[in-house]
Amino acid sequence: MSLPASPVHAQRLYCHTPSVRGSGPVAYWMSRDQRLHDNWALLQAQHMARTRQAPLIIVFCLVPSYSGGARRHFDFMLTGLRQVADSAAKLGIPFVLLTGEDPPGELAGFCRTHAIGTVVMDFDPLRTKQQWQHTFAGHWEGECLEVDAHNVVPCRWASEKQEYAARTIRPKLQRQLPEFLDPFPELVPHPVPWRGSLLPEPDWEAASRSLAAPEYGPPLSWSSGEETALDLAREFIASGLSAYAEKRNDPTAGAVSGLSPYLHFGQIAPQRVALMARDANWAPAESREGFLEELVIRRELAENFCFYNPVYDCFGGLPAWAQQTLDDHRGDHREVVYTFEQWEAARTHDPLWNAAQQEMVQTGKMHGYMRMYWAKKILEWSASPEEALSTAITLNDRYELDGRDPNGYTGVLWSIGGVHDRPWKERPVYGKVRYMNDRGAARKFDVQAYIRRFFPATASERQGTLPLG
The missing domain is CATH 1.25.40.80 (Serine Threonine Protein Phosphatase 5, Tetratricopeptide repeat)
Known part of the structure; x- marks a missing residue:
């Protein structure tokens, strides 16, 4: 009996190998969309496998030192992936965990060993993932299809x-x-069992031991x-x-x-x-x-x-008007300039900024309004906009559970460099980039309550952080 057409909208699909038509087992290279249900990429992979009456497997490539990720990020991710693997097994879909610093090479070797015919991949706009996909598609002989299941x-x-x-x-x-x-639509139990050579069982403890991830911040309580x-x-x-x-x-x-x-x-x-x-x-x-x-x-x-x-994470990624105005104000006097170590330790003269930094370090997340204030003050008290961008992105990616994300990069560049914004009243350091201060925050919420929650130092202790000048 023939199957109906794919449930996935054709515009979600992008073929990296248009002249290749796969046959045999289908592998879903899970990367960005780490879930079993409501996943257009996995639904497309299953449709292709069922159409050709072939097995379906999920493959995840773990990179132990990925992009400066901290232990908190890997722990959160591996816990979720383990649940995906257990649920997939109940639907007759094997889950394979590959580990190594070269995901395209690891995956290509696996696909050749197990005679995979088609690989379905997640869409990802970030450079590293794009490079992985292009490298894999360029060096593997089979069919390679990308599905945007994230937007x-x-x-x-x-x-x-x-x-x-x-x-x-x-x-x-x-x-x-x-x-x-x-x-x-629902993901259904896969009707065709794996018939190839023996697949490696995920070794979650070994995967955790392989991580080259520092312990930035305390352990988190997120489920x-x-x-x-x-x-x-x-x-x-x-x-x-x-x-x-x-x-x-x-x-x-x-x-x-x-x-x-x-x-x-x-x-x-x-x-x-x-x-x-x-x-x-x-x-x-x-x-x-x-x-x-x-x-x-x-x-x-x-x-x-x-x-x-x-260059979504660099000065060159800013709009031309913002680059010009920040260039014009490079020489402006800064009331204080902090080092990266001082930023990271929340040792500034501003208790509101310190509270925001501590919220991120302690909880793995910062409220969206405070993210804007936090980044703009990094611009105001850094030696250059380039240094400010580097500091904000590094801290965001180091401590936020949602670090290394398009929202994070875009938010930092909006705050520091006017991306998706317009020129405002010109002022020192900021130029025409939108300005924020603690008085504006105080008009929106109880600033002291926020500070007491995340930076509950006494007045004398605050004075001992760092003086101006």
């Missing part, structure tokens, strides 16, 4: 160029949302995995969404979803959360629309920026 509107399809701002990408996404914001992510999303939609529009910029209100680590590791699909928010008719329209603006429009704007701008 509601596929990044390659949403726009063919780097968008200037939210106002330029918003109408494009809104026009296409009805076509792509559709329900997910990991797609079931936890879905429960958290349900709780937010049911009890938090209604107040989102009113309280989302208040770091003391607990009004945000807390989903960013789960979205970053692909433990929940943004499309699933968008469907839940869209259908939450009990919540005010302003809150639903504001949440969807952040979840879909702003997040996919960040995807667009990183995909089309190869």
